Amino acid sequence: MILEMKGIIKKFGNVVAINEVDFQLNEGEVHALVGENGAGKSTLMKIIAGVYQPDSGEIFVQGKKAAISSPSESQKLGISIIHQELNLIPYLTVSENIFLGREPKNLGFVDYKKMKRNTLELIKQFDLDLNPKALVKDLSIGEQQVVEILKALSLKPDILIMDEPTAVLTEKETSKLFELMQLLKKRNVSIIYISHRLPELKIICDKFTVLRDGKWVKTAEIQDFTEHDIANLMVGRELEDMYPSVPANIGKEILRVEGLTQSGHFNNINFSLKQGEILGFSGLIGAGRSELANAIFGGDPADEGEVYWKGKKIKYKSPIKAVQDGFGFATEDRKETGLILDMSIANNITLPSLKKYKRAGFVNKKSEYRDIQQQIKDLNIKLYNMYQAVKNLSGGNQQKVVLAKWLVADTEIFFFDEPTRGIDVGAKREIYHLISNLAKEGKGVIVISSELPELLGICNRILVMYNGEINGEFSHEEASEQVLMRKATGL
Amino acid sequence: TDNSDESTTEDTSNEQDNTEQENTDEESEAEEEQQSDSSDGTYTIGISLPAATHGWMGAMVQNTEAEAQKHDNIEYSLVTADDPAQQSSDIDDLITQGVDAIVMLPLESAALTPTAEKIAEAGIPLINVDRGLETENFRTYIGGDNYGIGWVDGQYLVEGLIERNGEPAGKVVEISGVPSTVTDLRSQGFRDYIADYPDIEIVASQPGDFTAEASLAAMENILLANDEIDAVFSQDDDMTVGIVQAIKDAQREEEMFIVSSGGMKEIYNMMIEGTQPEVTVSVTYTPKMGAIGVNLATKILAGETLDGFQGELIPHNIVLDATPITPENVEDYFDPDANY
Amino acid sequence: MSNMQTSPEAKVEERSSSNNKFFIWLQYFWANYSVIFAFIILFILASIASEHFLTPLNLTNMLRQISVIGILAIGMTFVILIGGIDLSVGSVLALTGTVVMASQVDFGASIFTAILFGLFAGLLVGLVNGLVITYGKIAAFITTLAMMTIARSAALYYADAGAISGLNSDYTIIGNEYLFGLPIPVYVFIIVVVISFILLEKTAFGRHIYAVGGNSRAAHLSAVPITRVTIAAYMICGLTAAIGAVIETSRLNSVSTSSSGSMYELDAIAAVIIGGTRLTGGQGKIIGTVFGILILAILSNIMNLMNISPYIQGAVKGAIILVAVLLQKRS
Amino acid sequence: MSNMQTSPEAKVEERSSSNNKFFIWLQYFWANYSVIFAFIILFILASIASEHFLTPLNLTNMLRQISVIGILAIGMTFVILIGGIDLSVGSVLALTGTVVMASQVDFGASIFTAILFGLFAGLLVGLVNGLVITYGKIAAFITTLAMMTIARSAALYYADAGAISGLNSDYTIIGNEYLFGLPIPVYVFIIVVVISFILLEKTAFGRHIYAVGGNSRAAHLSAVPITRVTIAAYMICGLTAAIGAVIETSRLNSVSTSSSGSMYELDAIAAVIIGGTRLTGGQGKIIGTVFGILILAILSNIMNLMNISPYIQGAVKGAIILVAVLLQKRS
Numbered sequence A: 001m002i003l004e005m006k007g008i009i010k011k012f013g014n015v016v017a018i019n020e021v022d023f024q025l026n027e028g029e030v031h032a033l034v035g036e037n038g039a040g041k042s043t044l045m046k047i048i049a050g051v052y053q054p055d056s057g058e059i060f061v062q063g064k065k066a067a068i069s070s071p072s073e074s075q076k077l078g079i080s081i082i083h084q085e086l087n088l089i090p091y092l093t094v095s096e097n098i099f100l101g102r103e104p105k106n107l108g109f110v111d112y113k114k115m116k117r118n119t120l121e122l123i124k125q126f127d128l129d130l131n132p133k134a135l136v137k138d139l140s141i142g143e144q145q146v147v148e149i150l151k152a153l154s155l156k157p158d159i160l161i162m163d164e165p166t167a168v169l170t171e172k173e174t175s176k177l178f179e180l181m182q183l184l185k186k187r188n189v190s191i192i193y194i195s196h197r198l199p200e201l202k203i204i205c206d207k208f209t210v211l212r213d214g215k216w217v218k219t220a221e222i223q224d225f226t227e228h229d230i231a232n233l234m235v236g237r238e239l240e241d242m243y244p245s246v247p248a249n250i251g252k253e254i255l256r257v258e259g260l261t262q263s264g265h266f267n268n269i270n271f272s273l274k275q276g277e278i279l280g281f282s283g284l285i286g287a288g289r290s291e292l293a294n295a296i297f298g299g300d301p302a303d304e305g306e307v308y309w310k311g312k313k314i315k316y317k318s319p320i321k322a323v324q325d326g327f328g329f330a331t332e333d334r335k336e337t338g339l340i341l342d343m344s345i346a347n348n349i350t351l352p353s354l355k356k357y358k359r360a361g362f363v364n365k366k367s368e369y370r371d372i373q374q375q376i377k378d379l380n381i382k383l384y385n386m387y388q389a390v391k392n393l394s395g396g397n398q399q400k401v402v403l404a405k406w407l408v409a410d411t412e413i414f415f416f417d418e419p420t421r422g423i424d425v426g427a428k429r430e431i432y433h434l435i436s437n438l439a440k441e442g443k444g445v446i447v448i449s450s451e452l453p454e455l456l457g458i459c460n461r462i463l464v465m466y467n468g469e470i471n472g473e474f475s476h477e478e479a480s481e482q483v484l485m486r487k488a489t490g491l
Numbered sequence B: 001t002d003n004s005d006e007s008t009t010e011d012t013s014n015e016q017d018n019t020e021q022e023n024t025d026e027e028s029e030a031e032e033e034q035q036s037d038s039s040d041g042t043y044t045i046g047i048s049l050p051a052a053t054h055g056w057m058g059a060m061v062q063n064t065e066a067e068a069q070k071h072d073n074i075e076y077s078l079v080t081a082d083d084p085a086q087q088s089s090d091i092d093d094l095i096t097q098g099v100d101a102i103v104m105l106p107l108e109s110a111a112l113t114p115t116a117e118k119i120a121e122a123g124i125p126l127i128n129v130d131r132g133l134e135t136e137n138f139r140t141y142i143g144g145d146n147y148g149i150g151w152v153d154g155q156y157l158v159e160g161l162i163e164r165n166g167e168p169a170g171k172v173v174e175i176s177g178v179p180s181t182v183t184d185l186r187s188q189g190f191r192d193y194i195a196d197y198p199d200i201e202i203v204a205s206q207p208g209d210f211t212a213e214a215s216l217a218a219m220e221n222i223l224l225a226n227d228e229i230d231a232v233f234s235q236d237d238d239m240t241v242g243i244v245q246a247i248k249d250a251q252r253e254e255e256m257f258i259v260s261s262g263g264m265k266e267i268y269n270m271m272i273e274g275t276q277p278e279v280t281v282s283v284t285y286t287p288k289m290g291a292i293g294v295n296l297a298t299k300i301l302a303g304e305t306l307d308g309f310q311g312e313l314i315p316h317n318i319v320l321d322a323t324p325i326t327p328e329n330v331e332d333y334f335d336p337d338a339n340y
Numbered sequence C, D: 001m002s003n004m005q006t007s008p009e010a011k012v013e014e015r016s017s018s019n020n021k022f023f024i025w026l027q028y029f030w031a032n033y034s035v036i037f038a039f040i041i042l043f044i045l046a047s048i049a050s051e052h053f054l055t056p057l058n059l060t061n062m063l064r065q066i067s068v069i070g071i072l073a074i075g076m077t078f079v080i081l082i083g084g085i086d087l088s089v090g091s092v093l094a095l096t097g098t099v100v101m102a103s104q105v106d107f108g109a110s111i112f113t114a115i116l117f118g119l120f121a122g123l124l125v126g127l128v129n130g131l132v133i134t135y136g137k138i139a140a141f142i143t144t145l146a147m148m149t150i151a152r153s154a155a156l157y158y159a160d161a162g163a164i165s166g167l168n169s170d171y172t173i174i175g176n177e178y179l180f181g182l183p184i185p186v187y188v189f190i191i192v193v194v195i196s197f198i199l200l201e202k203t204a205f206g207r208h209i210y211a212v213g214g215n216s217r218a219a220h221l222s223a224v225p226i227t228r229v230t231i232a233a234y235m236i237c238g239l240t241a242a243i244g245a246v247i248e249t250s251r252l253n254s255v256s257t258s259s260s261g262s263m264y265e266l267d268a269i270a271a272v273i274i275g276g277t278r279l280t281g282g283q284g285k286i287i288g289t290v291f292g293i294l295i296l297a298i299l300s301n302i303m304n305l306m307n308i309s310p311y312i313q314g315a316v317k318g319a320i321i322l323v324a325v326l327l328q329k330r331s
């Protein structure tokens, strides 16, 4: 046994995030850690990584009792972690980020040549085209995640912890990652793997542990359980019908985009959306989907082309007018662009729709409170107090707050960019049904996602983008993972 | 010289009566303390000065405090302020403490005038130092004459030019202090005096911020821009140190002389040693004014009089002479232990 | 509670041992208002240190003394909440004070008109700051640093670095008279505090202020008019500087173009930060600023009363500010 | 480029017409060094405005005049790069200057020992700043604001607000002599620049500075010793203030405890920001700061040469700083 945790308890104020959890990791095994949002997975891993100190409990690494008081302590013990959130320095290069804190030196100076060589070696393993000298701020999120993975690998760890590494990766990159994990396993590296994508687990994991509400629920060999069983263990109840039926009641066109272009991001985009329709956007990282949505919404206006909203030509210079007209945009990166992290949950939810609650210049707290309560209940947001800062929520619950925000804003057309990124199965299912219900109420919905099954599951139509252009369109019936992937890779 | 008549003016008005009358008025608390204090012969003096942001003011603060410490029967409370509003607040605090007299160097004449009225209202004798007030409602004023400084510097400048060039003509540089009333008055006095000599041209007037460093940089640059300079008018001795250094660096010591203001030890030293460039005059502007104010305050409180004013009370107005210190008389004024 | 998914309230009850609602409240209170404790401690110490401190006259004096910087600090709170800073307030006070006095003295305006001109000038300077920061995309620090020198220069130039004294003694009423035992400036300060409190806590604008300071990109994408909010914050700050100028010039019936308001920006910023507002924006409270300013006021008041040497007053003040802020952090 | 995933560069080349590698380089250069263009424009304007500007003597004078603030600005660059600020440098200059002069005058130390004491004092103040900021968790703004008043107080107290003049004229060599036609302070400045450049660009410490400023949480998780890096940055800043103090006191062989170094912090910070370093940290270059300081130097030099009224110098300087920063932003 390379790692053993006994009776770990961790509290944040009054929230008990980890409640007497025992956990064992054997040498050379890939151990999945699963659980709903807020179950305590990341917290448990951060304890191993030296980010948090447990309130009580013991940790043994390779049989020896260890007090892991800081990230560098953890590194010294041969532990390396890929955090759920990206942790990169924007104005340093790829290679500087990878070797941050462990720069190769020559006579006291950084040996940039060696650093570049080592970086290229790592990149080659991943079979990627990444410039070691590119600044991290210029990379897409997916590419940044790859840098995070390379950074963790460069430590040559004995224990590798991966907290939802695939959440922002495409299928291709994901399969590359799995190949790599197999390789590491052969080298006797032990891996803890956290993911909400249950099908993945079967491919690469040996064992799994389920956490629920901070408590240990089960540890077992993965082949003895079906995905369905694991999902049930996570939520503690039966889970059925993952995807709702595809909406059928399609109305008249509400959005039409003609020849939209933004140099460097996307080129000559044409499509239309009807009331009650769910339109999916598929593609690889950097295909330009997020920028397209952002441009229509007015976040960063396009250079050329027209957008028609209910037949009327529009050109939003900022999101203000867009939101007034009934646009809502749940962005892909909730921490950077979706939420005001230090603000309360309540204030985040009503931020775009404060106009609704204006009475004589003041915010009418009563009706505001009612609406917020409603959303918290509908979306099942797990919180302790609606006035607590949103940054203290788990990733999945933060995502729900983003959704709640646009639901309160009486949105008529929703842009969901990676709506289920980092969300557990239970919550995913809820969100699919929610999206479907929105469509059934006659709203227009655009879903951008890198998870093919969910696009296939819920969309009426799927557009595939490749390199800034639309490279294919499929109806619900025509679409399959194979054709989408072919179009996404430019074939 | 022609300013002898304004050197020591005295105005023995009946201000004391005023004060006493008011004392018997409704002013209760401060009044009572004052009475009780005076009965055992110890007094508290409140001293309000501008913050020590340059050398002269630093010496002023120190001298004043030293004087207050010298008197055994005096307790004092010293406050310094950066701006008039703060000074006004400081004085509120002094009145609250129930001081028996206040010595004040107002940051701005106009701004502290209402404050002076309030001190009078509280029945506390005010000894106003250096800068005038727009009221006569104070016990005594000890004047430093900023306008006079500029004026006397002007005189010496003209004399120096005549001596060097044979006629009152030449190119003059002015290095001024931080923009303020003091600076403005000195400039004005200087300009008013040389206005009668149309051949004297001020070729540059730049700020030296009352510091040697800023003056050094400004003078270096001015020296470059002007191939011909006959004299420099420095509004402050601190700045003169920097100006002298700049002229030395440019190796133009012979070309020009300096008329300066302040009465600082280092400048006296230069005169004694006869260094080049020549500083022909430093018009004293004694940082002992505050100390004199404290001294007078003790006399006023004890009901004493000044020598030479037998039987009279302390005058209402005392304007100190803007004494020109020149290489000729410098030995009489030089005190190696002085702090300024 | 019949639902399997536990509701938030249920969770709390489940996890915390028992009736520690009070404890939770205390924690929240401490996190937000610990500056009040620092104030209380300082207040008690000051009362012990000087017999004069607790006299009614001293307390009302103190309140009047802080009212100007207090008003500035309130305006500064808005700017710091959006993640900005305004180094120009001291100079703007001098400039708007010059406008008020010059309107009366040089242009014969009535007191009322003169004050209006002054307030308008303050808003205008704030507008320029805001426009340069938002449209010019120049860091607030550098924009307002430039404005600091520009506004001071303008005042100096107008009055040849001198002072302008008023002629109408009615004008001095604002700064000097009492109403029900309290100086008028204190009422002005209280009114500014109350209005600002309402603005920040009860209106959409207030939410927007916090949103822009917390994460301006997210605020932008949530339809918050970040440009307008930013400009408004700087205009409020300019306006409070002008209000401060009216009180200050009225108190002394004059303005000194060279020294009025000098270094006020540092005291105002210090008050805001001591009050617990985060310098990077998004977090802070008006009440905190009020107590921050009270702490600064007690400090300089007690040092005057105790006759501490002016040379070391700076050191004492600096050290106590650090201690006050440290005290707060123990949460 | 044979790979399917196109890299950003590949994309640009694909979309823009042809051999514009030069254009890309220019863009990069502009983004990082546009301050140099602002400098060149100002330089040309100054040369036209005054015939005296381009004389060798003026240029060397200018270089000497900026060397002190230049050295301070270099230290400030480290602090701002980690996302901090140091308002105390001006006062620290006065304090360390007092240490240097007092060691010679009052304690009879040799010049060499006195300088060592001064540098040590600067490091010590920086250490205290750093410790309070990291372990005390107090905002840098408020910590260094407190240190600003404390250091000034200490100097004033020691010398009763007066000046301390040196007795040994050998000491003046540092500030006044020339070596191969350039003043010694300029060499000191250049040495400080070169060492800082190497520190920032070539060592792990430099990478850590950028990492702490760019994302301190991420840096912490990457095992960057953020506390040590932060303290080191403030110590460097304290050290540069002390080096500045040595040059400044040596130039006039005296220190004025009341006025030496006053407001230097604002000029130093302005230079850093004009030089393109982002006030929130993580981005910026030493070279930028050098040109930032050169811009400030030209400004005050040309205003002296052209004899611009002292009252409006502030306005001109403020306006030109804004224009210089605006010019840079057009990228």
Ligand SMILES: Nc1ncnc2c1ncn2[C@@H]1O[C@H](COP(=O)(O)OP(=O)(O)OP(=O)(O)O)[C@@H](O)[C@H]1O
Binding pocket: A012, A013, A015, A016, A017, A035, A036, A037, A038, A039, A040, A041, A042, A043, A044, A084, A392, A393, A394, A395, A396, A397, A422, A423, A424
């Ligand atoms: N820094 C913190 N302060 C307060 N509470 C926290 C903090 N970090 C986590 N929590 C709480 O601890 C609990 C566990 O959170 P954690 O992030 O470990 O969940 P998770 O299983 O990783 O969820 P997800 O799948 O959404 O990432 C949640 O209730 C969360 O709100």
Ligand SMILES: Nc1ncnc2c1ncn2[C@@H]1O[C@H](COP(=O)(O)OP(=O)(O)OP(=O)(O)O)[C@@H](O)[C@H]1O
Binding pocket: A137, A138, A139, A140, A141, A142, A264, A265, A283, A284, A285, A286, A287, A288, A289, A290, A291, A292, A332, A450, D008, D011
């Ligand atoms: N800040 C930036 N600066 C420069 N280029 C950027 C920036 N952000 C994104 N890009 C580039 O813009 C292109 C489109 O990225 P975008 O994020 O829109 O892709 P996407 O299809 O939404 O992918 P994802 O699946 O990651 O959401 C990519 O080439 C990316 O590298």
Ligand SMILES: [Mg+2]
Binding pocket: A041, A042, A043, A084, A163, A394, A395
């Ligand atoms: Mg997690």
Ligand SMILES: [Mg+2]
Binding pocket: A289, A290, A291, A332, A417
């Ligand atoms: Mg995207």
